Amino acid sequence: MNSSKMMWGGLRYEFLMQIRRPALWLTFLGFAFLVGRSILSELDDPRFLAMHASTLQLAATVALLTNWLAPLGVGIFLADRLPRDRRTRVEELLNTLPGTLKLRLLSKYLGATLATLLPALLLYMLVLVLCVWRTGNLLLFPLGLLCYAVVVLPGMFFVASFSVACPVVIWTPLYQFLFFGYWFWGNLFSPHSGLPTLNGTILTPIGSVIDASFFGAPAFGGVGPGPTPVLAGIASLATLLGLAVLVMIALYRFMRWEQARQ
Amino acid sequence: MQIDIDHLNKVYRGGVRALTDVDLVVPNGMYGLLGPNGAGKTTLMRILAGILRPTSGTIQVGEYDGTTERGRTAIKRILGYLPQDLGVYPDLTAREFLDYMAILKGMDERKMRRRRVEELLELVSLTDVATRKLKTFSGGMKRRVGIAQALLNDPQLLIVDEPTAGLDPEERIRFRNLLSDLGGDRIVLLSTHIVEDIAQTCRRLAIMNKGRIIFQGSTADLAGEARGKVWAITTGGPRPAGDITVVSTMNMGATVQYRVVGELADSSLATPVEPSLEDSYVWLMRERRAPLLSASR
DSSP states (O other): OOHHHHHHHHHHHHHHHHHTOHHHHHHHHHHHHHHHHHHHHHHTOHHHHHTOSSHHHHHHHHHHHHTSSHHHHHHHHHTTHHHHHHHTTHHHHHTTSSSOHHHHHHHHHHHHHHHHHHHHHHHHHHHHHHHHHHHOOTTHHHHHHHHIIIIIHHHHHHHHHHHHHGGGTSOHHHHHHHHHHHHHHHHTSOGGGSSOOSTTSTTOTTOHHHHHHHHOOOOBTTBSOSSOOHHHHHHHHHHHHHHHHHHHHHHHHHHHHHHHHO | OOEEEEEEEEEOTTSOEEEEEEEEEEOSEEEEEEOOTTSSHHHHHHHHTTSSOOSEEEEEETTEETTSHHHHHHHHHTEEEEOSSOOOOTTSBHHHHHHHHHHHTTOOOHHHHHHHHHHHHHHTTOGGGTTSBGGGOOHHHHHHHHHHHHHTTOOSEEEEESTTTTOOHHHHHHHHHHHHTSOTTSEEEEEESOHHHHHHHOSEEEEEETTEEEEEEEHHHHHHHTTTSEEEEEESSSOOOEEEEEEEEEEOSSSEEEEEEEEESOOTTEEEOOOOHHHHHHHHHHHTSSSOOOOOO
16 A cells, blocks of 8 residues: 555545635636736836835735735635535545545645645736736746745645644634634734734734745735844744644644544 | 454443444354344444444454454455445546545555446446536435445455435345345445345344344344244234234235234234244344343354
8 A cells, every 4th residue: 555646646636626616716716806906006006116126026025915815715715625524424434444544634635725726826827927018027927936935835835724624623614704804814914003913923824024034025005024034034934834734733633532532 | 254243332422322242243245234223233333344443342353353453454454335324525426436435445556446446337337427426426326336435445344334225126126236246255244224135135144222232143043033923914804903013014905914923812813924034023123122132153
């Protein structure tokens, strides 16, 4: 029994099941419309372009602004993946199979997350193409992809892990509602508003700390902490990815404990 | 290979006692597990399949100890399981679902796996609809997908829990024919509350009631339990009196033919008949409510 082949096979089918959801594509199409319009109007503003000293800085800001909504979609669409096994009654069958729980969870997490990220990535690439068209700067595309990988993906995997794990212990619609509120509170509240918020800290999943520290992206519209040392960016990246791993380990332990109690 | 179960008990959280001191030996071939709803059959199936842990007792499946983690994992490698409430992923096609299950069963060689999936689709007569999504399948078709997934790894132990419940007569017959071909060198444990399922497929069976085994033996032994206790009565008058259970009623126009099990108040109008398996089951359930009985192993 080859574990990596089993994991790859499982990942493929979890990817397929998620990518086939019409609501996923419709939602990200809606996001594309909202975000695309907003970015294009910013690019028409010379003051916006003047805020950025280099193409890399501009790419970093575009990555951040394009993806402030996408993680919402990621979190909400991943929340039903594990409860679905229970709801469709497949879980009992899965528990009789020799493939380990660890492998199944990992393939579900990675497969469903990658599938949910695909429309988000396509949306982002569309925006990049529009930005290249508007600015005439071809470098924006490859640098934009680099910034996506560094700034956006850690937060997406962080959000994905909580969205896969938490609905195992709380009602899925409740989680989705709380997540919606958390997203706005943790990323878009200004730290200067007087209310406590995760925005501007290393726990900000939108990636604004990483953006500012690695690429010097300026604060914009209340998003972003402004000039930030590189160490803060490294700490944020490590914290987001590390927490994602810890949450999945906790999920595995919890499900094992649940099984042993039966 | 055989299954040996010794003094098995299962008490759920909240104190619900599902299994009480179950002793059972299941040899190779088709073996029936009969009993009313709530008898503990599904609990026993789930413990054998490794989904539930027993509270106490031992389980040996061939060389594997079913009470240890390692033993349960080893049993899962030789196990095929068709649960009572089969769940499927509605957005996958039949072919995709079987392929996915095959991957999770460790069949990682693609060509061999796909060949096996096609063989099983053919066996359960679903080749023509293999590309349709499972959400479009009827209950009977889903059950056939279920038996196909259970057979993917050519299991040495096949557990089938209430396979014909909810199926129409045609599907039920089709399923029984499928099951009856599956015995041979493997253990096929068929759990059901439908006597006819056992009568047509199994030579040996056990009967459960309220968490206990109340009979173990051959179907011939079971049929003999009610000899002398089964009567046919045709009457135009009232229902027969006595300490009896009416097994079947047939309306013949002016008269009604009853088939009863038990002690009649007046047997002068009754004809003794050879007991069927169902008659014996009814008799046993009446008579074995308190004391336990198990035929010699």
